[in-house]
Amino acid sequence: MSIPADLKYTASHEWCRLEADGAITVGITHHAQDLLGDMVFVELPVVGRKLAANEECAVVESVKAASDVYAPLAGEVVAFNADLEASPERINQDAYAAWMFRLNPDNPADLDGLMDADAYRAQVESEAH
Amino acid sequence: MLMHTPLNTRHREAGAKLVDFSGWEMPIHYGSQIEEHHAVRHDAGMFDVSHMLPVDIRGDAARAFLRKLVANNVDKLQTTGRALYTCMLHEGGGIIDDLIVYFFNESWFRLVVNAGCADKDLAWIESQRDRHAAGLEIQPRRDLAMIAAQGPNAASRLWAAMPGLQELAAPLKPFNAAVVGDMLVARTGYTGEDGFEIMLPAKAAPFFWQALLEAGVRPCGLGARDTLRLEAGMNLYGQDMDESDTPFDCGLGWTVDLSGDRDFIGRDSLLRLPRGQTLVGLKLLDRGVLRAHQPVHTEQGEGQITSGTFSPTLGFSIALARVPAGARPGDTVEVDIRDRRLKALVVKYPFVRNGKALI
Numbered sequence: 001m002s003i004p005a006d007l008k009y010t011a012s013h014e015w016c017r018l019e020a021d022g023a024i025t026v027g028i029t030h031h032a033q034d035l036l037g038d039m040v041f042v043e044l045p046v047v048g049r050k051l052a053a054n055e056e057c058a059v060v061e062s063v064k065a066a067s068d069v070y071a072p073l074a075g076e077v078v079a080f081n082a083d084l085e086a087s088p089e090r091i092n093q094d095a096y097a098a099w100m101f102r103l104n105p106d107n108p109a110d111l112d113g114l115m116d117a118d119a120y121r122a123q124v125e126s127e128a129h
Numbered sequence: 130m131l132m133h134t135p136l137n138t139r140h141r142e143a144g145a146k147l148v149d150f151s152g153w154e155m156p157i158h159y160g161s162q163i164e165e166h167h168a169v170r171h172d173a174g175m176f177d178v179s180h181m182l183p184v185d186i187r188g189d190a191a192r193a194f195l196r197k198l199v200a201n202n203v204d205k206l207q208t209t210g211r212a213l214y215t216c217m218l219h220e221g222g223g224i225i226d227d228l229i230v231y232f233f234n235e236s237w238f239r240l241v242v243n244a245g246c247a248d249k250d251l252a253w254i255e256s257q258r259d260r261h262a263a264g265l266e267i268q269p270r271r272d273l274a275m276i277a278a279q280g281p282n283a284a285s286r287l288w289a290a291m292p293g294l295q296e297l298a299a300p301l302k303p304f305n306a307a308v309v310g311d312m313l314v315a316r317t318g319y320t321g322e323d324g325f326e327i328m329l330p331a332k333a334a335p336f337f338w339q340a341l342l343e344a345g346v347r348p349c350g351l352g353a354r355d356t357l358r359l360e361a362g363m364n365l366y367g368q369d370m371d372e373s374d375t376p377f378d379c380g381l382g383w384t385v386d387l388s389g390d391r392d393f394i395g396r397d398s399l400l401r402l403p404r405g406q407t408l409v410g411l412k413l414l415d416r417g418v419l420r421a422h423q424p425v426h427t428e429q430g431e432g433q434i435t436s437g438t439f440s441p442t443l444g445f446s447i448a449l450a451r452v453p454a455g456a457r458p459g460d461t462v463e464v465d466i467r468d469r470r471l472k473a474l475v476v477k478y479p480f481v482r483n484g485k486a487l488i
Contacts, residue, residue: 037161063438
């Protein structure tokens with residue numbers, strides 16, 4: 001199971017990476033894409049949108065089903081990955097390279113409240129049983 | 130406890146993702162549903178459909194009984210091995226199941242029914258037998274497995290795997306079957322491609338599957354089966370129709386034979402009920418994915434998507450939708466997807482046949 005140690009995770013299977021400029025990059029985990037199957041459609045939040053923590057802010061659809069993506073923490077969207085809209089299969093190919101959007105967190109310390117890799121791994125393993 | 134088909138071990142060996150389908154543990158895919166889909170459109174794929182139930186009808190009154198039992202007319206079956214697609218209705222005209230009837234001789238027909246309907250179908254068929262054809266034998270064939278090999282290269286790969294089949298199976302036209310030893314090889318399928326459905330003894334199925342695998346036929350799961358059948362414009366029971374729908378509500382009017390005075394179960398209701406709804410194809414014009422249960426707004430009123438997906442062959446989203454009668458190909462309709470209203474075009478289906486886009 002691919003769960004990079006340098007990322008933070010949510011219970012709803014988003015990953016977060018702190019960038020040098022303080023922005024947070026968000027995507028969905030390898031485990032999430034594996035559950036969903038082949039991706040065929042992605043809908044991303046527009047730049048400037050203000051998100052509350054846990055707000056539905058993006059959608060990924062596989063051949064099988066649609067699934068909401070939630071904001072891991074509160075902040076303002078500063079970028080989204082337009083390449084994904086044309087090639088949603090990139091999420092299947094490498095879920096951690098296929099970032100979805102970046103946000104400037106209202107409170108950078110919120111990141112500390114998310115799961116680390118070990119905690120996320122434990123959650124995934126408990127869900128499998 | 131989920132039921133297992135005789136191929137369950139093969140699926141596990143191949144790394145299948147297994148899911149509960151009508152109480153059966155079945156492969157949804159073996160890695161990539163889309164690659165499996167393309168394999169069937171461009172080469173050859175195989176599906177374990179052993180969860181479906183063959184039911185043999187044996188006895189002198191078999192034909193007369195089936196003339197009563199199903200909405201299509203089995204009198205169309207006059208040559209050995211001929212197959213017919215039909216609905217089986219209750220007295221109210223609603224669809225109990227859709228199935229294929231095979232004819233072998235006047236005292237032997239075979240029905241193949243959906244896994245999820247098998248128990249209620251058997252109970253219904255037996256109760257009707259008791260009323261109309263006492264003495265007729267109704268034989269569920271749980272001893273048989275069923276493998277569907279589908280795709281433009283399915284035939285050549287099948288001969289490579291099982292050279293003994295070629296002589297009797299190669300000349301088969303669509304919707305015809307041949308008995309080969311203890312197997313039934315039928316030129317039927319659920320994908321819109323050439324191919325065969327093979328019923329064979331459960332014990333022989335793992336070897337047969339392995340031979341097809343070695344001949345280059347790709348294992349495909351129920352996920353690809355669903356996108357393939359939807360592109361081919363074929364209804365799925367429980368999704369596009371159920372007991373509350375008549376064949377006319379779901380685009381299957383062509384399978385109902387009202388000619389003559391054949392008194393089949395459900396006929397009176399079909400003649401009496403209004404035909405206010407129809408099934409149409411939709412092509413999504415905006416970006417997104419059509420899904421079952423999304424509301425559809427037409428000029429004639431509101432309808433609903435019954436099956437929707439992203440079409441791997443076409444590269445956009447398609448759907449079957451039940452809408453008020455009067456909607457025509459070329460009409461633009463609107464579909465509610467989450468918080469938005471997107472435009473879709475009414476189109477004729479099938480959407481794809483024999484590898485080619487039709488819309």
